[in-house]
Amino acid sequence: MLWEIWGGHKAGFFWQGVTLGAGLCFAQWKRHGVSELLAVELTIASLSAFIGGYLHLLSCFAYVEMDAAKVKVGYPGRLLLKPLRTFHLVLAPMLVGGLAVTTMLDIWLAFVLKPLGFLPAYDLCWISAVLLSFFWWMQALAWGLPLVRFRSFVMVAAALIHLTVGVMPQLPFSISPAWQWGTLGALLVSAVSFAWIGLNLMRQGRGDGPSRISALWSGLRFARARTSRKKFRSAFAAQFWLEWQRQGGLLPGLSGGMALVGFPFLFFVGFKWVGVDAPPPEVVLILMLIGPLLLSGMLGAALAKFDRLDSTRELPGYISVRPMTNGGLVMAKLAMALASSALTLLLSVAGFCLCQALAGKGTLLSKAGLVTPFGPVSYMTGCAPALLLLIIMTWKNLLAGIGSGLTGRLWIANLFGAWRGAAGMGFCALVLAAKLYEDFREALLHWLTAILIVCLAAKIGVSIAAFAWGLRRNAITARAIGWMAGGWTVCGIFVAGYAGHVCNALNQPGLRIWVTLGAFLILPLADLAIAPLALAWNRHR
Amino acid sequence: MQLRISAEEGAPIYQQIVAQVKYLVAAGRLKPGDDVPPIRVLAEQLRINPNTVARAYLELEREGIVTMRQGFGTTVAQVRSLLPRREKLRLLAEPADVLLTNARHLNVGLEEVILLLREREAAMQPESTK
Amino acid sequence: MKFPSPSSAEAVVAVSDLSRHFGSKAALDEVSFFVSRGSVLGLVGENGAGKTTLIKHLLGTLKAQAGGVRVFGLDPVADPVGVLGRVGYLSERRDLPGWMRVDQFMRYTQAFYPGWDEQYAGQLLEQFQLDPAQKIKTLSQGQQAKIGLLTSLAYRPELLILDEPSSGLDPVVRRDILEAIIRIVAEEGRTVLFSSHLLDEVQRVADHVVMLQRGRVVLNGRTEEVRGDHISAVLAFAEPPAKTPVLEGAHAVAGYGSEWRVLFGGSRLELETAAALIGARVVEERTPTLDEILVARAGGKGS
Numbered sequence: 001m002l003w004e005i006w007g008g009h010k011a012g013f014f015w016q017g018v019t020l021g022a023g024l025c026f027a028q029w030k031r032h033g034v035s036e037l038l039a040v041e042l043t044i045a046s047l048s049a050f051i052g053g054y055l056h057l058l059s060c061f062a063y064v065e066m067d068a069a070k071v072k073v074g075y076p077g078r079l080l081l082k083p084l085r086t087f088h089l090v091l092a093p094m095l096v097g098g099l100a101v102t103t104m105l106d107i108w109l110a111f112v113l114k115p116l117g118f119l120p121a122y123d124l125c126w127i128s129a130v131l132l133s134f135f136w137w138m139q140a141l142a143w144g145l146p147l148v149r150f151r152s153f154v155m156v157a158a159a160l161i162h163l164t165v166g167v168m169p170q171l172p173f174s175i176s177p178a179w180q181w182g183t184l185g186a187l188l189v190s191a192v193s194f195a196w197i198g199l200n201l202m203r204q205g206r207g208d209g210p211s212r213i214s215a216l217w218s219g220l221r222f223a224r225a226r227t228s229r230k231k232f233r234s235a236f237a238a239q240f241w242l243e244w245q246r247q248g249g250l251l252p253g254l255s256g257g258m259a260l261v262g263f264p265f266l267f268f269v270g271f272k273w274v275g276v277d278a279p280p281p282e283v284v285l286i287l288m289l290i291g292p293l294l295l296s297g298m299l300g301a302a303l304a305k306f307d308r309l310d311s312t313r314e315l316p317g318y319i320s321v322r323p324m325t326n327g328g329l330v331m332a333k334l335a336m337a338l339a340s341s342a343l344t345l346l347l348s349v350a351g352f353c354l355c356q357a358l359a360g361k362g363t364l365l366s367k368a369g370l371v372t373p374f375g376p377v378s379y380m381t382g383c384a385p386a387l388l389l390l391i392i393m394t395w396k397n398l399l400a401g402i403g404s405g406l407t408g409r410l411w412i413a414n415l416f417g418a419w420r421g422a423a424g425m426g427f428c429a430l431v432l433a434a435k436l437y438e439d440f441r442e443a444l445l446h447w448l449t450a451i452l453i454v455c456l457a458a459k460i461g462v463s464i465a466a467f468a469w470g471l472r473r474n475a476i477t478a479r480a481i482g483w484m485a486g487g488w489t490v491c492g493i494f495v496a497g498y499a500g501h502v503c504n505a506l507n508q509p510g511l512r513i514w515v516t517l518g519a520f521l522i523l524p525l526a527d528l529a530i531a532p533l534a535l536a537w538n539r540h541r
Numbered sequence: 542m543q544l545r546i547s548a549e550e551g552a553p554i555y556q557q558i559v560a561q562v563k564y565l566v567a568a569g570r571l572k573p574g575d576d577v578p579p580i581r582v583l584a585e586q587l588r589i590n591p592n593t594v595a596r597a598y599l600e601l602e603r604e605g606i607v608t609m610r611q612g613f614g615t616t617v618a619q620v621r622s623l624l625p626r627r628e629k630l631r632l633l634a635e636p637a638d639v640l641l642t643n644a645r646h647l648n649v650g651l652e653e654v655i656l657l658l659r660e661r662e663a664a665m666q667p668e669s670t671k
Numbered sequence: 672m673k674f675p676s677p678s679s680a681e682a683v684v685a686v687s688d689l690s691r692h693f694g695s696k697a698a699l700d701e702v703s704f705f706v707s708r709g710s711v712l713g714l715v716g717e718n719g720a721g722k723t724t725l726i727k728h729l730l731g732t733l734k735a736q737a738g739g740v741r742v743f744g745l746d747p748v749a750d751p752v753g754v755l756g757r758v759g760y761l762s763e764r765r766d767l768p769g770w771m772r773v774d775q776f777m778r779y780t781q782a783f784y785p786g787w788d789e790q791y792a793g794q795l796l797e798q799f800q801l802d803p804a805q806k807i808k809t810l811s812q813g814q815q816a817k818i819g820l821l822t823s824l825a826y827r828p829e830l831l832i833l834d835e836p837s838s839g840l841d842p843v844v845r846r847d848i849l850e851a852i853i854r855i856v857a858e859e860g861r862t863v864l865f866s867s868h869l870l871d872e873v874q875r876v877a878d879h880v881v882m883l884q885r886g887r888v889v890l891n892g893r894t895e896e897v898r899g900d901h902i903s904a905v906l907a908f909a910e911p912p913a914k915t916p917v918l919e920g921a922h923a924v925a926g927y928g929s930e931w932r933v934l935f936g937g938s939r940l941e942l943e944t945a946a947a948l949i950g951a952r953v954v955e956e957r958t959p960t961l962d963e964i965l966v967a968r969a970g971g972k973g974s
Binding site for chain 1: 756
């Protein structure tokens with residue numbers, strides 16, 4: 001079993017090592033005393049490394065197999081048939097997983113987070129144990145899937161319970177350690193038992209049986225289905241609906257969850273217990289609004305899939321035989337991404353208002369009165385462009401890599417992902433070098449305009465070529481091209497205008513040209529132009 | 542009209558239909574003026590290709606067993622008069638061929654076959670006099 | 672081997688010299704046939720003979736590496752919308768979105784086809800006894816085949832392509848599906864192409880039969896003609912031959928002692944001549960079923 005995990009996730013372990021190494025480096029670097037700005041950047045960098053790496057590790061060891069065709073997630077079925085005692089089947093992944101998870105956490109905490117100054121007061125044992133229990137619960141839930149009809153609710157409940165248990169030592173009223181460890185022990189044991197019972201039932205083939213609750217639920221659903229909605233207005237609407245159903249809620253769900261539940265809980269409950277003040281509203285606002293950008297950056301690659309649980313990136317049969325052009329399919333994805341981004345940002349704003357309300361500092365509206373003398377309405381209308389800008393940025397992040405992802409070849413998507421990562425790091429290195437070396441900065445600024453113009457020209461050239469090729473091969477209609485090119489132009493003008501406005505406000509008119517060119521450069525066009533061709537390559541192998 | 546189609550048998554399906562309809566007519570189970578099911582219905586009933594049924598009906602019409610009238614929605618066929626004698630003999634020709642081929646393979650001469658036929662006829666007598 | 676004479680004006684599907692390699696393995700080798708409007712073509716062959724690969728070429732899911740495919744006179748890769756809008760398809764693996772409910776899937780599919788007949792769809796839904804509120808992943812295999820068939824029949828496509836429609840289904844469901852197919856065929860101008868292992872179904876329903884073996888077309892013609900071109904006979908030898916007798920033109924020879932059953936490709940005269948050459952005589956003969964022909968050609972020395 002170990003060998004299987006190893007074999008399946010060799011690349012994953014490699015990345016684990018990389019992120020751990022990166023985190024370690026950043027932490028040590030910071031420790032050696034650097035400037036304020038750099039410190040913050042390093043913190044963010046190592047934090048992201050931690051989060052990314054750790055989540056990946058969790059997914060590796062969850063030991064869950066997905067069957068995209070039947071959307072059944074659970075324990076690998078073939079192992080259930082082996083002549084092993086169920087308890088062994090349960091124990092092995094849990095022990096291995098638990099061991100890996102806790103060890104890695106300890107390493108991260110001790111060597112990376114501690115030097116960064118996070119979590120000053122904690123008990124390493126306790127946190128590891130709580131995390132272990134949570135991990136086992138997640139495994140048990142994932143395996144015991146046939147039993148639990150409302151697994152999403154149970155998962156959330158389990159998360160909240162563990163969170164509560166986790167902060168138990170920090171509660172103002174003291175609970176004796178015996179009670180704390182007792183509760184934790186109970187959680188651990190129940191996780192293992194739950195997994196054991198679940199696997200036993202699956203082995204006996206009774207996992208999928210309907211329960212009374214599920215029968216009631218089906219009845220309700222049927223009642224809803226009778227009065228179901230009218231038919232879709234167009235094929236595009238149907239495809240949009242499909243994309244929304246599969247992936248649309250992902251970003252708003254994660255980000256909105258963080259904004260409406262996670263952050264308020266953290267700031268107003270967690271911090272209070274630890275004795276730290278809630279951060280000032282500016283920081284909260286920034287977190288709320290930056291969160292979607294970061295998240296969308298991470299989720300971007302997933303947009304190329306047609307089904308959340310798909311790992312092969314092939315077009316599913318029920319889509320590839322529909323009489324819709326590849327361009328149409330891509331447009332549906334674009335529309336879904338836009339709707340998703342818009343919803344996410346709206347949820348973030350709502351989350352911010354919630355935080356404000358909780359902090360007793362009044363809502364955004366009352367604060368508006370303080371900021372401008374023109375009243376809250378003009379304040380809102382003034383904020384609208386900023387919101388729009390963020391929506392566009394989030395949307396752009398989601399669309400990153402759509403061209404390479406839609407080819408259906410995983411290696412291409414990974415290749416371009418690595419390329420983008422390398423380009424990003426190169427960009428960071430460039431910025432760093434510019435900060436550190438004066439003459440390099442001079443030369444760079446001297447040539448910057450030319451460089452940007454060349455890049456933009458190349459981008460437009462590639463896009464035109466791709467559009468032309470797409471037209472010729474019937475991969476995209478002229479109308480779709482109009483939408484894409486038009487949308488790019490309009491968004492580019494908007495972003496450039498806004499950024500230029502900001503430049504003027506900051507008294508840096510010289511930056512305007514770079515900002516304008518940059519705006520058009522970062523918005524995706526070539527990627528979109530290539531996307532229908534890539535999809536055609538995927539659809540017709 | 543109940544027919545039985547066997548995919549196993551040597552004869553093509555449409556020929557089986559033709560033969561069975563002819564048999565039903567000869568046996569009096571299909572009388573002149575009786576309706577024969579429309580092509581579609583028979584095809585669904587027997588779970589065979591409608592073109593096969595169409596071909597069988599065409600063949601039957603060609604031989605004068607049924608008449609097809611277009612323009613009434615479904616094909617209403619009228620079974621004509623009872624088969625003339627030579628039709629009946631033609632019907633018997635095939636089983637006769639089978640019998641004779643088998644006899645040849647078994648090295649049984651024609652005279653013995655005729656004797657056998659008389660024997661079998663005699664054996665069937667008590668039933669027909671009931 | 673008889674090829675039907677081409678009349679391309681009527682050909683709904685025209686495949687010419689289609690070849691396809693997967694790595695070093697040749698999945699299709701110069702396959703040529705055509706399907707005329709209003710006919711039913713049965714595609715038969717053992718597993719791995721290339722039936723699904725061929726069907727995927729008709730839908731544009733696979734691109735022709737050599738040779739050409741035309742459906743309604745259009746290239747399915749160059750013009751997916753023009754072709755797929757008039758084709759109904761049921762794949763072997765069913766390829767259904769498990770997370771959708773039955774009614775959702777119907778609504779989704781409906782949006783793509785202007786010719787969707789709601790009344791007919793409702794009729795089929797009732798007839799197939801499907802629960803619209805059920806999620807597709809909870810349906811049984813038979814029900815999944817039914818919903819797949821429903822969503823490809825409801826818009827009355829000109830061409831219906833079915834890949835193993837009856838595979839893995841019990842006889843009752845098979846009967847339903849066959850009846851639905853026959854009803855389609857009975858409608859004017861509709862063409863059906865289906866691949867199946869159930870050769871008695873192919874025999875009953877298909878006008879034409881194309882048999883693939885290792886990617887090559889080994890039989891192509893009207894069902895009855897294909898059967899008529901073969902004879903299943905029993906040969907008797909004067910004395911039992913030492914080893915399995917070799918008969919010129921036979922696809923399979925099996926037996927023991929002095930009597931051997933052969934499946935012969937050719938006329939009765941040719942059979943008797945060939946038999947005489949090896950010192951045997953024909954004691955029994957009949958027309959074989961498609962099943963026997965397929966097994967004989969597959970198991971024996973491939974012609």
